[in-house]
Amino acid sequence: MRTVLRQLGQYKRDTFFCIGLTTLEVIMEILLPFITAIIIDEGLEKANLSVVYRYGALMIVMAFCSLIFGAAAGKFAASASSGFAANLRESIYSNIQTFSFSNIDKFSVPGLVTRMTTDITNVQNAFMMVIRIAVRSPLSFVFSFIMCLIISPKLSLTFLLAVVFLIVVLGSIMVVTMKIFNQVFRKYDDLNASVQENISAIRVVKAFVREDYENRKFSKASSNLYRMFVKAEGLLAFNSPAMMTAVYFCIIMISWLGSHFIVAGDMSSGNLTSLFSYVMSLLMSLMMLSVVVVMISMSMASIRRISEVLEETPDLHNPERPVMEVADGSIDFDHVSFSYKHGSGKSVLTDINLHIKAGETIGVIGGTGAGKSSLVNLICRLYDVDEGAVKVGGLDVRQYDMEALREQVSVVLQKNTLFSGTILDNLRWGNPNATEEECVAACQAACADEFIDRFPDGYHTRIERGGANVSGGQKQRLCIARALLKKPKVLILDDSTSAVDTATDAKIRAAFAQRIPGTTKIIIAQRISSVEHADRILVLDNGRIDGFDTHEHLLETNAIYREIYDSQVQGGGDFDQPA
Numbered sequence: 337m338r339t340v341l342r343q344l345g346q347y348k349r350d351t352f353f354c355i356g357l358t359t360l361e362v363i364m365e366i367l368l369p370f371i372t373a374i375i376i377d378e379g380l381e382k383a384n385l386s387v388v389y390r391y392g393a394l395m396i397v398m399a400f401c402s403l404i405f406g407a408a409a410g411k412f413a414a415s416a417s418s419g420f421a422a423n424l425r426e427s428i429y430s431n432i433q434t435f436s437f438s439n440i441d442k443f444s445v446p447g448l449v450t451r452m453t454t455d456i457t458n459v460q461n462a463f464m465m466v467i468r469i470a471v472r473s474p475l476s477f478v479f480s481f482i483m484c485l486i487i488s489p490k491l492s493l494t495f496l497l498a499v500v501f502l503i504v505v506l507g508s509i510m511v512v513t514m515k516i517f518n519q520v521f522r523k524y525d526d527l528n529a530s531v532q533e534n535i536s537a538i539r540v541v542k543a544f545v546r547e548d549y550e551n552r553k554f555s556k557a558s559s560n561l562y563r564m565f566v567k568a569e570g571l572l573a574f575n576s577p578a579m580m581t582a583v584y585f586c587i588i589m590i591s592w593l594g595s596h597f598i599v600a601g602d603m604s605s606g607n608l609t610s611l612f613s614y615v616m617s618l619l620m621s622l623m624m625l626s627v628v629v630v631m632i633s634m635s636m637a638s639i640r641r642i643s644e645v646l647e648e649t650p651d652l653h654n655p656e657r658p659v660m661e662v663a664d665g666s667i668d669f670d671h672v673s674f675s676y677k678h679g680s681g682k683s684v685l686t687d688i689n690l691h692i693k694a695g696e697t698i699g700v701i702g703g704t705g706a707g708k709s710s711l712v713n714l715i716c717r718l719y720d721v722d723e724g725a726v727k728v729g730g731l732d733v734r735q736y737d738m739e740a741l742r743e744q745v746s747v748v749l750q751k752n753t754l755f756s757g758t759i760l761d762n763l764r765w766g767n768p769n770a771t772e773e774e775c776v777a778a779c780q781a782a783c784a785d786e787f788i789d790r791f792p793d794g795y796h797t798r799i800e801r802g803g804a805n806v807s808g809g810q811k812q813r814l815c816i817a818r819a820l821l822k823k824p825k826v827l828i829l830d831d832s833t834s835a836v837d838t839a840t841d842a843k844i845r846a847a848f849a850q851r852i853p854g855t856t857k858i859i860i861a862q863r864i865s866s867v868e869h870a871d872r873i874l875v876l877d878n879g880r881i882d883g884f885d886t887h888e889h890l891l892e893t894n895a896i897y898r899e900i901y902d903s904q905v906q907g908g909g910d911f912d913q914p915a
């Protein structure tokens with residue numbers, strides 16, 4: 337809670353103004369019935385018009401002030417709550433930017449999106465309610481009660497009965513609805529995650545003709561939510577009859593007892609009139625308070641989820657005196673073991689010992705889930721090893737400045753993406769200062785120039801969000817060109833030519849050999865043809881090295897490699913690890 341409230345920042349001032357103005361508004365409202373009593377008792381009953389005019393004018397001024405205070409408090413509440421939400425959004429966003437892959441694994445992408453949207457909106461609404469109604473209702477309740485006691489302590493006992501009745505009924509309704517709303521918000525999270533997953537994968541849904549299935553799944557989740565909302569709102573609807581019962585009870589009791597008091601001369605009719613107003617405001621504030629408590633409890637889950645992200649610290653850190661320059665593209669794995677913190681906990685890589693010379697081209701092959709991506713992710717320190725050390729240019733990757741390391745070790749990830757903007761904008765993600773000529777040269781090396789030249793706008797063609805208007809192979813080639821623009825010492829392609837035809841794949845490899853001979857190239861592939869020309873090929877099996885040699889030697893000595901080779905030469909599909 338404190339972490340979230342700290343984000344109020346510069347909007348603390350507006351919050352205090354709102355609370356102060358709301359207090360003044362309530363004071364004005366509370367004094368109005370008191371003035372009414374004076375007008376009736378001292379003015380009307382004693383036929384003194386000057387009292388009526390004087391206090392009447394005072395009433396108008398007070399009512400006007402109350403309106404002004406209320407409007408100003410509303411304005412400050414809106415500015416404070418919107419500003420608070422904006423600050424929260426910015427803080428979460430900038431904290432997410434510092435996250436390592438492991439931090440992101442912990443929350444999942446849909447989870448982070450829900451926190452930045454639905455949860456922040458919940459907190460914003462609750463905050464607005466708190467600084468307006470949650471301040472107003474208790475004040476109004478206490479002041480009204482004090483005025484009632486001043487006017488008639490005996491009659492005050494009557495509506496104490498009504499207050500106790502309301503506390504019991506509203507309290508029970510609140511406890512049950514709060515439980516339901518807590519479940520509702522958990523279900524919301526699931527629903528949001530499923531919407532995000534299905535909308536972003538809408539092409540796959542259509543390709544597999546799964547629209548009906550997805551519709552059914554969604555409508556089931558949605559009607560679950562509907563039922564829970566109906567249950568909660570249905571219970572909340574009893575607030576109003578309970579309130580009316582208390583109001584009618586008070587009206588009857590005050591009228592009955594009040595008339596006796598007036599006849600006996602213990603109370604003036606003006607006091608009885610103002611007593612009615614105070615009782616109404618007292619009961620009304622109690623009901624408002626119960627609604628606010630439900631709202632606050634609904635937002636507690638959101639507050640907890642937001643503070644989890646705000647308090648999350650990146651689990652990869654730069655060393656105290658980071659090295660900024662990678663000497664060369666040599667890579668060493670010294671007895672490396674690795675497992676994902678937020679995965680099954682099983683070791684993904686076990687005792688990897690590997691020495692790669694600068695400028696070598698290394699192929700990596702192995703079945704699905706063998707640990708190929710995990711292995712290369714350690715080279716640019718997307719994750720830290722559990723045991724052993726990964727060295728680049730002779731130094732442990734943990735000794736480098738992470739940004740500097742990733743500038744010099746360029747990786748084209750398996751799940752790569754393009755961003756909305758022109759092709760040139762996307763290429764310059766690799767190097768913001770790259771000239772157009774350098775971009776063209778990188779595209780030639782990645783064989784991307786041939787299709788870019790066919791676009792009417794060439795390098796100025798707009799890429800839609802996520803690269804939706806280019807084919808899978810075109811996207812991969814643009815991602816390779818983008819990585820090349822960094823002029824890296826190590827270039828890692830994680831299955832990055834899987835959607836490129838074999839001839840273009842060969843052309844890309846030839847261009848690499850010619851244009852970046854000094855760069856160490858690590859190529860993960862499913863196709864033997866993509867790695868067979870590499871200087872050495874690493875065969876991974878279940879997180880362990882099964883072979884590391886040339887194509888010819890592996891064919892002779894390595895059973896897994898030969899099996900992959902045979903399955904592909906005989907026209908089989910991708911190799912998968914036997915279960």
Ligand SMILES: Nc1ncnc2c1ncn2[C@@H]1O[C@H](COP(=O)(O)OP(=O)(O)OP(=O)(O)O)[C@@H](O)[C@H]1O
Nearest residue numbers: 441676678679684703704705706707708709710711
């Ligand atoms: N982010 C992650 N969190 C938890 N477990 C993971 C994560 N990424 C991969 N794994 C697990 O680690 C193991 C190795 O995965 P990895 O992606 O390295 O294999 P791979 O050889 O690259 O597979 P593929 O060829 O299918 O890409 C798998 O069992 C996988 O389920």
